[in-house]
Amino acid sequence: MNKFLGELKFYLSLYRDFVAQYWKTRMASKIDFFFGLGAFLATQAGGVPLLVFVFRSIPDLNGWSLTQVLFIYGFAQLPRGIDHVFTDYFWGFAEHTIIEGEYDRYLLRPVSPLFQVVAEVFQADGLGEILVGIIMIGLTFGPLGLHLSVIGVIVFCALVLAGAVIYSSIKLFFASLAFWLKDSFPLLQIAYNFAEFAKYPEGIFFRPVSWFLTFALPFMFTAFIPASWFLGRGSWPWTVGGTLAAAAVTASVAAFTWKTGQSRYDSAGN
């Protein structure tokens, strides 16, 4: 136990140092910082007028009101944003780390290579998404008449974190494929794009689509399914339990894929 805590402390302080270095380069241009944040804020906030305009023509969407849909949409932003902040370098890994032989550098240092990949970037752009999420949940919370007890707050945080784990795991899985494919960026991009659909009520999609998004690429567990629990829909074993289980399963699959890929890594050579 003590050994584990010591290691944790070591990695946390190392992470702090990595991030501090990264921020020095990042803050070289403050305008860029706000542009990145604004970009993701705008991308996600752009979906709001869509919903508002559409709801001017329809009373409800498959039994979901505008406020409920906006709550789900807002909830969806939190796991997405958190994952974006911490694991943004998976994109770079999928694209060039293997193919350009950069992975060798990680192997030379006495810390976990996966940790080093994660610590490459602390992506402030993701804060834009988190901001959209907080604002939208804040705005819809009152009108929906939601109350959260202490337990509710704990469950909320747990589900958001589980959602972030699902995002990161799916990204890590597709990034790990680079060990075999050398460049898995296009696959990662296709998979990630499917997350766009998790922020709408599940019932509106054709059956195969919602199954696909629940069991194959379980993005539904990052937004619609956990959010619906707070809206009083769905039983807790499915919404709360299912989300936590999905996080555990995706994380194990991703970790296994990463380990397998790592063991068959072969340097680009010279």
Add this chain to the structure above:
Amino acid sequence: MRIIAGLMFVFIQASLWDAIWRSSGTATLRGFDRAGMLTYVIMSWFTFQLVNSGVEWNVAGEIRRGSIAVNLIRPARYIPRLLAEASGNILVNFFTVVIPAWIALQCILVFGLGVHLPSVPRILLYTVSLCLGFATSFLVNFLFSLLAFWVTYFWGMAVFKNAIMRLFTGELIPLAFFPAGTGLVLSFLPFAGMISTPVNIYLGTYAGLTAVRYLGVQAAWVLVLVVCTRMAWKKAIVKLTVSGG
């Protein structure tokens, strides 16, 4: 692989709009019936694929790496070379991805929903509008890419621009869904010419004189953008010499 991904996207998008249409409980929603709505989704994807060349990434990348300097002294003029590159990219994408996916989708529309293909004159009008849309998109994105001379984090700006464009071009949602005044104004902006105008011509929402008028608007914007591009290019070139020392 990309064909399947493309198909999946249109499919999911279509099911979203289908649910919206079913929830409305009316036969037509803002002038679109069910088939019209699904055709809009398919054709807006189709048009986007043929209009969007991604020229801004090429230019911004060259500016960042500095290879633009080498390309400028080559014996081919810069902008025409880009234009050739962009059309080449689109043509390859057209034959390898867009056409197979589109034929599959069209089969669903025609055999599944009994939608008739538009008449030949309408397809011709659509083609003209599509070409103007390509020109508009090329010029707007090229102008945008010149910002890379001044801004280092071009990627963030491009994401920002795309977010705005998806709304204004009618890619995300038909302009008819916007509040009446806003929708009308947007339909006369250059952005609408990239997706909204061609698709509406294809659907027959813009027919006869209306269609001709919107084609005129597109053509006018192309002219305006050509003039702007020339002026901006001259300015940007000077900036390049300055930063090169």
